[in-house]
Amino acid sequence: MKLLDVEVTENRKLAEDTYEMTVATDASISIEQPGQFVHVLVDPPHYLRRPLSIASWTEDTLTFVYKTFGPGTKTLTNKRRGDEVNLLGPLGNGFPLPEDQHVLLIGGGVGVPPMKGLAEELSRTNNNVSAVLGFRSEAEVFYERELSAFADVTIVTEDGSYGKSGLVTEWLGKDADIFYACGPNGMLKAVTKTLEVPGYISMEERMGCAIGACFACTMETCDGGYVNVCKDGPVFPKDKVVLP
Amino acid sequence: MKLLDVEVTENRKLAEDTYEMTVATDASISIEQPGQFVHVLVDPPHYLRRPLSIASWTEDTLTFVYKTFGPGTKTLTNKRRGDEVNLLGPLGNGFPLPEDQHVLLIGGGVGVPPMKGLAEELSRTNNNVSAVLGFRSEAEVFYERELSAFADVTIVTEDGSYGKSGLVTEWLGKDADIFYACGPNGMLKAVTKTLEVPGYISMEERMGCAIGACFACTMETCDGGYVNVCKDGPVFPKDKVVLP
Amino acid sequence: MNLTRDLPGLKLKNPVMPASGCFSFGKEYAAFYNLDQLGAIVLKAATGGSRFGNKTPRVAETSSGMLNAIGLQNPGVDAIIENELPFLEGFQTPKIANIAGSTVEEYEEVAEKISSHVSAIELNISCPNVKEGGIQFGTDPSLAAEVVKAVKHKSRVPVYVKLSPNTSDIKGMAVACEQAGADGLSMINTLTGMQIMKDKRKPLLANKTGGLSGPAIKPVAIRMIYEVYPHVSIPIIGMGGIESAEDVLEFLLAGAQATAVGTANFRNPLVMPEIIENLPDVLERYGFSSVQEAIGGAHDETNVSPLYSP
Amino acid sequence: MNLTRDLPGLKLKNPVMPASGCFSFGKEYAAFYNLDQLGAIVLKAATGGSRFGNKTPRVAETSSGMLNAIGLQNPGVDAIIENELPFLEGFQTPKIANIAGSTVEEYEEVAEKISSHVSAIELNISCPNVKEGGIQFGTDPSLAAEVVKAVKHKSRVPVYVKLSPNTSDIKGMAVACEQAGADGLSMINTLTGMQIMKDKRKPLLANKTGGLSGPAIKPVAIRMIYEVYPHVSIPIIGMGGIESAEDVLEFLLAGAQATAVGTANFRNPLVMPEIIENLPDVLERYGFSSVQEAIGGAHDETNVSPLYSP
Ligand SMILES: Cc1cc2nc3c(=O)[nH]c(=O)nc-3n(C[C@H](O)[C@H](O)[C@H](O)COP(=O)(O)OP(=O)(O)OC[C@H]3O[C@@H](n4cnc5c(N)ncnc54)[C@H](O)[C@@H]3O)c2cc1C
Ligand SMILES: Cc1cc2nc3c(=O)[nH]c(=O)nc-3n(C[C@H](O)[C@H](O)[C@H](O)COP(=O)(O)OP(=O)(O)OC[C@H]3O[C@@H](n4cnc5c(N)ncnc54)[C@H](O)[C@@H]3O)c2cc1C
Numbered sequence A, B: 001m002k003l004l005d006v007e008v009t010e011n012r013k014l015a016e017d018t019y020e021m022t023v024a025t026d027a028s029i030s031i032e033q034p035g036q037f038v039h040v041l042v043d044p045p046h047y048l049r050r051p052l053s054i055a056s057w058t059e060d061t062l063t064f065v066y067k068t069f070g071p072g073t074k075t076l077t078n079k080r081r082g083d084e085v086n087l088l089g090p091l092g093n094g095f096p097l098p099e100d101q102h103v104l105l106i107g108g109g110v111g112v113p114p115m116k117g118l119a120e121e122l123s124r125t126n127n128n129v130s131a132v133l134g135f136r137s138e139a140e141v142f143y144e145r146e147l148s149a150f151a152d153v154t155i156v157t158e159d160g161s162y163g164k165s166g167l168v169t170e171w172l173g174k175d176a177d178i179f180y181a182c183g184p185n186g187m188l189k190a191v192t193k194t195l196e197v198p199g200y201i202s203m204e205e206r207m208g209c210a211i212g213a214c215f216a217c218t219m220e221t222c223d224g225g226y227v228n229v230c231k232d233g234p235v236f237p238k239d240k241v242v243l244p
Numbered sequence C, D: 001m002n003l004t005r006d007l008p009g010l011k012l013k014n015p016v017m018p019a020s021g022c023f024s025f026g027k028e029y030a031a032f033y034n035l036d037q038l039g040a041i042v043l044k045a046a047t048g049g050s051r052f053g054n055k056t057p058r059v060a061e062t063s064s065g066m067l068n069a070i071g072l073q074n075p076g077v078d079a080i081i082e083n084e085l086p087f088l089e090g091f092q093t094p095k096i097a098n099i100a101g102s103t104v105e106e107y108e109e110v111a112e113k114i115s116s117h118v119s120a121i122e123l124n125i126s127c128p129n130v131k132e133g134g135i136q137f138g139t140d141p142s143l144a145a146e147v148v149k150a151v152k153h154k155s156r157v158p159v160y161v162k163l164s165p166n167t168s169d170i171k172g173m174a175v176a177c178e179q180a181g182a183d184g185l186s187m188i189n190t191l192t193g194m195q196i197m198k199d200k201r202k203p204l205l206a207n208k209t210g211g212l213s214g215p216a217i218k219p220v221a222i223r224m225i226y227e228v229y230p231h232v233s234i235p236i237i238g239m240g241g242i243e244s245a246e247d248v249l250e251f252l253l254a255g256a257q258a259t260a261v262g263t264a265n266f267r268n269p270l271v272m273p274e275i276i277e278n279l280p281d282v283l284e285r286y287g288f289s290s291v292q293e294a295i296g297g298a299h300d301e302t303n304v305s306p307l308y309s310p
C-alpha cells in the first residue's frame, strides 16, 4: 500500500464511455492478487478519490479501466501521456488463485477489467478458464480479444447486438469447479443463486478512505458481523456478505 | 463585453512570479481604451474569476500579465499553448487619451502592464511620453524594453538592485502636463499628493461579478457618493475617489 | 416540455430566477441576454433610506464558494422606484422586490412603497451582514412572525420570506412564517463564515464575517428544503449553489417549486439562460415530462401531507 | 520552532491531530507513518454497546467536501478497550477518546470505563447521524450542560466538548458547556446536509441526511471559533476543512489552541505528517516564532478578555 504520483503512459478509449489508463509504476508497488484496487485522485472540486480495480499489471506498469459514470471520472479523460496521476494502492484483498481447476469468470460491464488480470494469473497455474462477459450493447463491449488469449470467452449483450443475447446468468454453463464474479449487485445475486460450486465475488461500496479507517464501506456479513469492503474485501467468498 | 473561450498562444515567465499570457481573440471583442481589464476564469476549487488588466492587444490577440500572488493565479501558469482560457471582457473604463501633451506614466509592480498598451496608444497621438516604473528588486523588473519603444523609461527599484533606487515618487520629474498611474494604493496616494497636474489613476478592489451587479467593489467618492470600480472604473480622475 | 409554475403572485414561464443581490437591478445582465428569458427578476435588497453598506473588502473566495458582506448597499426604496424600476418596465417577466430593514417600521415602509411596482415581495429577514435587524429576525421564530405579519398587512402583493440557514430549527422558522401569513418561502440565504488573512492577522472582510454562498453550501440548502417541504403548504423558492439544470432538478426533487441562481452568475454571466435552455433535456433524461412532476419527487409520498400543489 | 501546546490533560508536541471518525483506532494510518509524529490520537466515537451504524451508502461527495452518515458504528466501549487500545499502547502521544450515547446514562458509562485508558475525553454531543441523543444534546444549551456535568463527574481525565455548527448561537452553547465544567471545546462537527439522486429520486445516503465536512465548511468553522474565543477561557481544538499548514495557522489565528484534520486524510493519507513538517516554515514565513504566539492573533487584543493562555 503506497501513495504515489505516477506518470500516464496511455489513456485510450476502449468502448462507449469506457477508458483504459496505463501508468508507469516501480517495484515499490507490489500487487499481490488480481482483484485488488487503487484509489485514484481526480481533479477539484471533486473531493474524494475514485476506487478502480486493477485490470492488469507488469513489473513497471499498472492498468485500470474506468467508465465515465459521473463528473469525477470524466476529469480522468483529460489526462494525456506524460501527465501525473496520484494513486493510493494496491488496496484490499483480491481473488485467491486455484490450480488445476475448471474456472468460470463472470464479468458484467465495468466488472470485466479485473477478470483480465485474473485470467492471466489463472492461466499460469494450469487452470482451464472460461469467461462469460456481459454488456448492455455492442458499443460497450471491450476486452474480448485480450481475454481470449487466456480464456474461452463468451460475450453476452442485453440487447443482443453482439454475441449472445440476454443476461450472463443465462449463459454460465454447467461444468465449472469454481467461479469468480465482478459486476452489478443484481448480477452477483443471480450468479451466486444459480451456481452451486464455490465462488468469489467482488463488491462495490462508496468509499471515503479506502483503507479501513472511516467505516464508509461497511457490509453486514451472513453471520451477523460486519466487514469493510475496502480492507476486508473487495473480494469475498460467495456466502460471506449479505448482498443488498 | 463578451464571454468567450480563447486559445492560449503564449504563456511565458516575464520576471519573478510574473507571467505574460497572450490569447487569440477575434474581431468581436473590441477593446476601447488601455486600462480596461478582463475577468479570467481559473481552475476549481477557486470559484471567482480574477480581474487582470489588458496589457496590450492587436486585432486578433490580447495580452495580460499576471503575478502569481495566490493559488488561483498559480493555476494559470499550467496553461500551455493551445489550451483554452475563459475570459469576460473587456470590462470597465480605461484611460482617456490626450493629444500633444507631455504625459507621465507611473507604474508600480503589476501596475506596469496597462502602461504598455497606454504608451502604445499615446505614441499615436503626438504625445511626449515618459514612464517611471517601480519594482521591488531587479528580479521583478519587466517590460523595460517593451515600453522603451514608446516612452522615455526610468526604472526604480526599492532595494536599488537595478536602475534608480527608492520609490517611484522620488523620480517623477517636474514637467508633465498630465499623469497616468497604476499600482499599490500607497503609491497612488503619494503620487496624487506629489503631482499637481491633472491625472488618472487605476484602482483595485476585490470583485465578484466585475460588471456592476454585486456591489463588491464599491468605493466612496470625494463628493460623498459611491462608484463601482468594475463598471465606473477601474480608471478614475485623480480626485474622484477616496483612497483607502 | 411544460416548465411553468404558477405561484402566488408569480406566473413563472420557467423555474429559474436570479438570487437577490447577485443581479443588482437587472441592467448589467441585460447586456448579455433578454431578461424576459428568466422565470422572474429578483432585485437587490431595498431599505428605507439609502445605505452605503460595509467597507471593502466585501468579498472573499473560499473553496467552491465565496463570502460576501455587502451590507445591504442600495439607494433606498424611493430612489429604486424612481431610477431602477423604469428600466425593468420594458420586461414582461414578473419582478420580485427583496426588502430589508433594521426595524419592523422600516420593513413596513419599504413593503408599502414598493409593492405596487412588483409581483411579489421577498422579505429578507436573514441578511447576516448588517448590525441591527436582519439576522435577529431570521433566527427567532416569534420575531420573524411579527415582521411577517406587519409586512403582509402593508403589502399589496404576496410575500415570500427568505430564511436564514444559521439556525438549529429551520422547520420551526418555516412553520412560524407560514402561520404568520407568508405566501411562500425562499431558502436559503448564506451561512455565516469568515476568512482570516495570515499575513495581516485579521479577518479579510472589513465586516469580519460574511455570508457563504456557492456550491459549497448546496448540500445544506437541499437538506433544509427537504426538511421543510413536508411541513408547510406554501411554495418554496430554492437556492444555494445552483450551477446547472441538474442542480435545479435536485432542488425541485427536494421540494422547491422554483429556484434562484446567485453566485454562479459571477463565474458565468450566461448561466441562467444556459440552465433554462438545458432544463427540458435534463428533465426528460431523468424521466420527467414537466417541472411540476419533479417537485418533491425525492420524498416518500406516503409521509408527505399538506403539499403545496397549485 | 516551538510547536508545543500544554492543554488540560494533553501535552501536545504539535497542534495537529486526527478528527474523530476519520482515523478509526489508528491502525490503518500506522501503516503510513509513525503515529508518535502526531500531536495526539483521536479515536472513533465509542458508545456503550456495539453499533452497526447506518445502512450504506454512507458517504457522498460534494463540491470541496463530502457528506457522511456512518451512524456511530463501533464495537462498543468494552471491545474498544479490549481490542483496539492495546495497539495504541505502543505510542507515547496522548490519546483522546471520543464518546457518544443516546442517554445521559450511556455517556456516563462510556466516560467512566474509557477515561482510565486515555489522556482526555472528547464528548460528542453533536453527531448528526443518529436518531436519538447526539444532536439534541448539541443544539440545546441546557441539555448540553446536563450531559457535560454528568460526564465530568464520571471522567478521570479532562473533558472536551465537541460542538455542533447546526445552531444559531454557537457562543451560547460554548458558554453553557464551560459553565457546566468543560475543560475544553472541539469545534466544529459537521453541518447537516443532503444530496439527492436525480435518477432514483431519493436521497443518496441511506440515512437521508449526513454531515458535511471538508474545505467547503472551513469558513463556517473559522467564524465560529473566532466568535467563541473571546467568550470562553477554556481551550478550543479547531477543525473543519483543514488541508495544509496554512489552514492550521488560520485556525490558530481565529483562536484555536490545536487543530484536527478529518476529511483531508481521505484525499491524502500522509496529510498530517506533511502539515506537521511544513508548519515551522509556514509559521516563520508569517512572522511567528512559536505556535503559542499565533493563537488568537486575528483578534483585536483590546476586545478580548478572559483568554486561555497556559
Ligand atoms: C473496489 C471497487 C472497484 C471498482 N472498480 C471499477 C473499475 O475497475 N472500473 C470502473 O469503471 N468502476 C469501478 N468501480 C466503480 C467506480 O469507483 C465508480 O464508478 C466511480 O467511483 C464513480 O465516480 P464518478 O466520478 O464517475 O461518479 P460520481 O457520481 O462523480 O461519483 C461521486 C462519488 O460516488 C462514488 N461512487 C459512485 N458510484 C460508485 C460505485 N459504483 N462504487 C463506488 N463508489 C462510487 C465516487 O467514488 C465518488 O465518491 C469500482 C468500485 C469499487 C468500490
Ligand atoms: C481592475 C484590476 C486589474 C488588475 N490587473 C492586474 C494585472 O494586470 N496583473 C496582476 O498581476 N494583477 C492585477 N490585478 C490584481 C489581481 O486581480 C489579483 O492579484 C488576483 O486576483 C489575485 O488572485 P490570486 O489567485 O493570485 O490570489 P488569491 O489570494 O487566491 O485570490 C483570492 C481572491 O481575492 C481576489 N484578490 C486578491 N488580491 C486582489 C487584488 N489585489 N485585487 C483584486 N482582487 C484580488 C482574487 O481575485 C480572488 O477572488 C488587478 C486587479 C484589478 C481589480
Ligand SMILES: Cc1cc2nc3c(=O)[nH]c(=O)nc-3n(C[C@H](O)[C@H](O)[C@H](O)COP(=O)(O)O)c2cc1C
Binding pocket: B208, B214, C019, C020, C021, C022, C044, C045, C068, C070, C072, C098, C124, C127, C162, C188, C189, C190, C212, C213, C214, C215, C217, C239, C240, C241, C242, C260, C261, C262, C263, C264
Ligand atoms: C454578493 C451577494 C449579495 C447578496 N445580497 C443579498 C440581498 O441583498 N438580499 C438577499 O436576500 N440575499 C442576498 N444574497 C444571498 C443570495 O440571494 C442567495 O440566497 C445566496 O447567495 C445563496 O445562493 P447562491 O449559492 O446561488 O449564491 C447575496 C449573495 C451574494 C453572493
Ligand SMILES: Cc1cc2nc3c(=O)[nH]c(=O)nc-3n(C[C@H](O)[C@H](O)[C@H](O)COP(=O)(O)O)c2cc1C
Binding pocket: A208, A214, D019, D020, D021, D022, D044, D045, D068, D070, D072, D098, D124, D127, D162, D188, D189, D190, D212, D213, D214, D215, D217, D239, D240, D241, D242, D260, D261, D262, D263, D264
Ligand atoms: C467519515 C467521518 C466520520 C466521522 N465520525 C465522527 C465521530 O465518530 N465523532 C465525532 O465527534 N466526529 C466525527 N466526524 C466529524 C469530524 O471529526 C470533524 O469534526 C468534521 O469532519 C470536520 O472536519 P474535517 O472537515 O477536517 O473533516 C466524522 C467525520 C467524517 C468525515
Ligand code: FES
Binding pocket: A206, A207, A208, A209, A210, A211, A212, A213, A214, A215, A216, A217, A218, A228, A229, A230, A231
Ligand atoms: S472506505 Fe473507509 S473504511 Fe472503507
Ligand code: FES
Binding pocket: B206, B207, B208, B209, B210, B211, B212, B213, B214, B215, B216, B217, B218, B228, B229, B230, B231
Ligand atoms: S465586482 Fe460586482 S459590482 Fe463590481
